[in-house]
Amino acid sequence: MVNARILVVDDNKSVLSALEILLQFEFSQVETLSNPNQLSSYPQLNEVDLVLLDMNFSAGVNTGNEGLFWLKEIRKKTPNTSVIMMTAYGAVDLAVEALKEGAADFILKPWNNDKLMATVKSAFQLRQSKKEISRLKKKHSGLKQLINEDRNYIIGNSRAILNVLNLVRKVGKTDVNVLITGENGTGKELIARELHRTSKRKNEVFIGVDMGSISENLLESELFGHMKGAFTDAKENRMGKFEAANEGSLFLDEMGNLSLQAQSKLLSAIQNKAVVRVGSNQAVPVDIRLICATNCNLEKMVSEGLFREDLLYRINTIHIEVPPLRERGEDILLLADFFLKRFTQKYDKAGLRINQAAQEKLMQYNWPGNIRELQHTMERAVILNEGNVLKPTDFILQAKIGALPDTSPKTLDEMEQQMISHALEQHDGNYSAAAEQLGITRQTLYNKMRKRKEK
Numbered sequence: 179m180v181n182a183r184i185l186v187v188d189d190n191k192s193v194l195s196a197l198e199i200l201l202q203f204e205f206s207q208v209e210t211l212s213n214p215n216q217l218s219s220y221p222q223l224n225e226v227d228l229v230l231l232d233m234n235f236s237a238g239v240n241t242g243n244e245g246l247f248w249l250k251e252i253r254k255k256t257p258n259t260s261v262i263m264m265t266a267y268g269a270v271d272l273a274v275e276a277l278k279e280g281a282a283d284f285i286l287k288p289w290n291n292d293k294l295m296a297t298v299k300s301a302f303q304l305r306q307s308k309k310e311i312s313r314l315k316k317k318h319s320g321l322k323q324l325i326n327e328d329r330n331y332i333i334g335n336s337r338a339i340l341n342v343l344n345l346v347r348k349v350g351k352t353d354v355n356v357l358i359t360g361e362n363g364t365g366k367e368l369i370a371r372e373l374h375r376t377s378k379r380k381n382e383v384f385i386g387v388d389m390g391s392i393s394e395n396l397l398e399s400e401l402f403g404h405m406k407g408a409f410t411d412a413k414e415n416r417m418g419k420f421e422a423a424n425e426g427s428l429f430l431d432e433m434g435n436l437s438l439q440a441q442s443k444l445l446s447a448i449q450n451k452a453v454v455r456v457g458s459n460q461a462v463p464v465d466i467r468l469i470c471a472t473n474c475n476l477e478k479m480v481s482e483g484l485f486r487e488d489l490l491y492r493i494n495t496i497h498i499e500v501p502p503l504r505e506r507g508e509d510i511l512l513l514a515d516f517f518l519k520r521f522t523q524k525y526d527k528a529g530l531r532i533n534q535a536a537q538e539k540l541m542q543y544n545w546p547g548n549i550r551e552l553q554h555t556m557e558r559a560v561i562l563n564e565g566n567v568l569k570p571t572d573f574i575l576q577a578k579i580g581a582l583p584d585t586s587p588k589t590l591d592e593m594e595q596q597m598i599s600h601a602l603e604q605h606d607g608n609y610s611a612a613a614e615q616l617g618i619t620r621q622t623l624y625n626k627m628r629k630r631k632e633k
């Protein structure tokens with residue numbers, strides 16, 4: 179028994195009862211109606227799965243117009259309900275017209291029971307498939323929204339970041355491939371998301387792949403997908419990131435970590451605008467906007483034979499360089515404040531602020547880990563602080579020597595700056611104590627700090 183609600187509309191009572199008896203064998207709910215005028219107020223018509231509708235109601239009239247009229251009415255009221263037309267006059271042109279108006283199928287009277295049942299069942303299945311498609315479409319668009327959710331804002335007021343954002347706005351609208359370079363933690367992924375958000379693909383997905391974290395033997399299947407049985411763990415067919423990003427943007431991070439073999443496979447996918455799943459020999463076309471990122475100098479890698487020049491040429495139609503945080507001095511406090519707000523909210527520590535000396539400390543540090551390091555530093559400070567004020571000692575800035583660019587002072591000026599920072603840090607931002615340790619007056623220390631800010 180199929181769980182479906184079916185309504186038969188015909189002014190001939192014997193047709194109604196014959197069809198009711200027949201259909202009840204297969205369908206759980208069969209209802210009948212002899213007057214189509216009652217269709218407009220029929221209870222929960224939108225929950226009827228299928229209507230079997232006569233084409234001619236007024237005695238002696240057989241143009242089919244009445245049936246077509248009621249077909250249109252039903253389609254208007256409940257577009258998802260399937261309608262099968264019934265007529266004793268098998269005019270083909272009438273059938274075609276009804277189908278054009280959206281009827282699911284056509285039955286001729288007198289009907290053959292088996293044929294009628296087959297027609298009704300397949301119309302019902304079609305309706306179920308349409309319902310499923312519309313449910314999946316809704317789910318798909320909900321998922322896309324979730325994936326693209328705008329969780330991150332690009333904070334910054336420095337000339338350097340404003341230039342980058344300006345370029346993003348210009349390039350975002352186009353469909354060109356973009357290469358984003360910059361040190362770790364400078365915000366390359368955020369820029370990539372912004373490019374997607376400002377593009378015409380913004381309602382499609384943004385798929386990110388960290389090329390550095392995928393092992394060589396899995397890379398091809400991750401990017402291009404695989405067929406069931408292609409290798410031991412391939413238990414079923416799976417699409418890769420290229421196919422998943424179809425019509426959207428594909429962000430390939432850590433491009434400098436790709437082996438030459440992987441580079442050549444990637445190049446062929448980009449050139450052909452198609453991928454071949456591992457274990458298949460069929461090319462699947464893909465339409466993606468490619469955004470790549472790296473902290474490596476790919477040009478240098480090309481000259482050393484470590485990166486394919488033709489691949490570099492393909493991926494860097496536009497090159498965006500994201501500046502390190504130390505070159506965006508005026509953004510440090512802006513970002514610190516942004517993260518302070520985020521983490522005081524997250525850890526329920528409203529009212530926490532950063533004092534002047536701590537601000538100096540943040541300003542003077544050179545942030546080798548860039549914005550990610552600042553973000554972690556702020557989070558740690560907010561978690562560990564037990565008062566209302568974040569002081570220099572709350573900020574543990576311990577750049578690991580190996581991971582640091584060379585920060586040893588190269589000029590007298592730099593050495594002085596480091597000594598001042600160190601003294602302030604040791605004395606928790608207390609200017610008098612720091613000045614005493616440095617063997618200068620408090621005023622001289624102030625003057626030096628002021629001059630430094632003016633530079």
Ligand SMILES: Nc1ncnc2c1ncn2[C@@H]1O[C@H](COP(=O)(O)OP(=O)(O)OP(=O)(O)O)[C@@H](O)[C@H]1O
Pocket residue numbers: 330331332333334360361362363364365366367368369431473513549550553
């Ligand atoms: N301008 C910014 N405003 C606010 N948050 C930022 C900004 N730039 C980066 N961030 C945050 O800093 C963190 C690091 O950024 P992101 O991951 O984009 O850097 P990345 O350059 O891609 O790093 P990696 O090279 O390590 O992949 C993220 O949490 C990001 O949200």
